[in-house]
Amino acid sequence: MxxxxxxxxxxxxxxxxxxxxxxxxxxxxxxxxxxxxxxxxxxxxxxxxxxxxxxxxxxxxxxxxxxxxxxxxxxxxxxxxxKGVMAFSPDKETKIPFDGAGYxxxxxxxxxxxxxxxxxxxxxxxxxxxxxxxxxxxxxxxxxxxxxxxxxxxxxxxxxxxxxxxxxxxxxxxxxxxxxxxxxxxxxRDLESTGRYIMYFEPGTKELTEFDPDYCIIHLDQDIAPGGYGWVFPKGEKKVNIGLGVEKTLLEKRNIRLGKKDNVQTLMEEYLHRNPVIKNAKLSQDPEDINNNSGIFQVSVxxxxxxxxxxxxxxxxxxxxxxxxxxxxxxxxxxxxxxxxxxxxxxxxxxxxxxxxxxxxxxxxxxxx
Incomplete structure (x- = not known):
């Protein structure tokens, strides 16, 4: 039984x-x-x-x-x-829409x-x-x-x-x-180390390749996120889920090439601060976010x-x-x-x-x- x-x-x-x-x-x-x-x-x-x-x-x-x-x-x-997801090339000149409407x-x-x-x-x-x-x-x-x-x-x-x-x-x-x-x-090599913040911010320069309240944005740039990508996903007009994912062996090679010692956390900070739209960002203190506003995890790819x-x-x-x-x-x-x-x-x-x-x-x- x-x-x-x-x-x-x-x-x-x-x-x-x-x-x-x-x-x-x-x-x-x-x-x-x-x-x-x-x-x-x-x-x-x-x-x-x-x-x-x-x-x-x-x-x-x-x-x-x-x-x-x-x-x-x-x-x-x-x-x-x-309305969908938009992936951008490193120079932001090429964009690829996919996935359609979502939440x-x-x-x-x-x-x-x-x-x-x-x-x-x-x-x-x-x-x-x-x-x-x-x-x-x-x-x-x-x-x-x-x-x-x-x-x-x-x-x-x-x-x-x-x-x-x-x-x-x-x-x-x-x-x-x-x-x-x-x-x-x-x-x-089939694992990505990912990290992200959930934040409120003050809008800076309007640039839809960096933040769009209607689209989830993906940045494909191997210097920003080696072996992965950065993301800027809107949770409102002034609220965002921003993060990135990297493949660790490629991150190590990138660090050697650039003479750096970056990890997921430092890359996240750099990615956040380089965004011209997201200014004076602060981690969400909403009750429904307070136990979930920052973190690092692994995902298979x-x-x-x-x-x-x-x-x-x-x-x-x-x-x-x-x-x-x-x-x-x-x-x-x-x-x-x-x-x-x-x-x-x-x-x-x-x-x-x-x-x-x-x-x-x-x-x-x-x-x-």
Missing amino acids: VDYDVIVAGGGLTGTIAAQSIAHYSNQNLKILSIDRNLEIYPGRKSLSGWTCGDACSKEAVDYMTKRIKVQWTRPEIEHDV MLNRQKLQEIQNQRARKMGVDFDFEINLTGLIYDEQQVVGVQGIDNKTKLPYKKTAKIVVDATGVTSMLRNTLKNSTKVEKRIDR RRQNDCMVSGGYMMVGDSAWMPKPIDAGGIGPALIAGTIIGNNVVQAIEQNDVSEKNLWQYNLDFIKE
């Missing part, structure tokens, strides 16, 4: 979308547990510095989720509407509201759990184990399926024992894992390296995959077959989208 039908390991955005999708497709008839390493007052937080992210998401991805599992985002989850999200409020919705759909939550690995019955994953940080005691829960949404450096994936198809560890399932185990979001390689955008793929996975999970449990072969359809369904 298992503790739950489904365990969703990881209480961030992707995990809670997956939990809601499973609840939706099962008509709330499955017993679902979401496990989060964070304190309950900081649900889904990526690190101690908050929910570090560019906060941008396409309207298309949100509509995809809403149409299929009836999860609808409004204010305050959506903080600002944008700037408030990740702190979004996660709080996501959890409230999931609870209403019957999802249980365990907080302050440090997961260290999976539980097996021969070649089948049957649960998770770790430490309960509240009690300092061993933690074990069993389920028919474990959905891994624990992030880019997932310990569950790294130590997976029942598959030779799943890539377990990511190459350092490669194709998703070629295989995202094994017996009793499935990956979604950053755990499966789903962010788009071109712009490291992870929210859109997470919404789509989190929506898809619910249907695959429910079908497998109804068929009483959670083998790798039967879960394989999830790989195909995600690629089709």
Whole structure:
């Protein structure tokens, strides 16, 4: 007898979308547990510095989720509407529009509201759990184990399926024992170190290549962000999410070439201060930003894992390296995959077959989208 039908390991955005999708497709008839390493007052937080992210998401991805599992985002989850994304060359002479209409999200409020919705759909939550690995019955994953940080005691829960949404450096994936198809560890060169600020500012020179309240701006410049790009994403007329991502080995080469000793933090400061539009910028002290106004994190910039399932185990979001390689955008793929996975999970449990072969359809369904 298992503790739950489904365990969703990881209480961030992707995990809670997956939990809601499973609840939706099962008509709330499955017993679902979401496990989060964070304190309950900081649900889904990526690190101690908050929910570090560019906060941008396409309207298309949100509509995809809403149409299929009836999860609808409004204010305050959506903080600002944008018409699209504009990428600029280093000299600003060439621009490439992509992605279409979208939203700037408030990740702190979004996660709080996501959890409230999931609870209403019957999802249980365990907080302050440090997961260290999976539980097996021969070649089948049957649960998770770790430490309960509240009690300092061993933690074990069993389920028919474990959905891994624990992030880019997932310990569950790294130590997976029942598959030779799943890539377990990511190459350092496929990781970007990213950092960003959420700030209010006084407008300086009007220059739409540097800040545009209607468009998310990306700067492709290897001196500013080696191996990555800088971004200036509007959250209002005088509010911005500004940051950059770099590939560390290319940053080291850039530093040698220029005779510098920059890191992500110093590059962020330089990028902020060189912007002629953003003057006298200050970190947002809004209650919904106060625990999330600055931070550094890592994101994958490669194709998703070629295989995202094994017996009793499935990956979604950053755990499966789903962010788009071109712009490291992870929210859109997470919404789509989190929506898809619910249907695959429910079908497998109804068929009483959670083998790798039967879960394989999830790989195909995600690629089709």
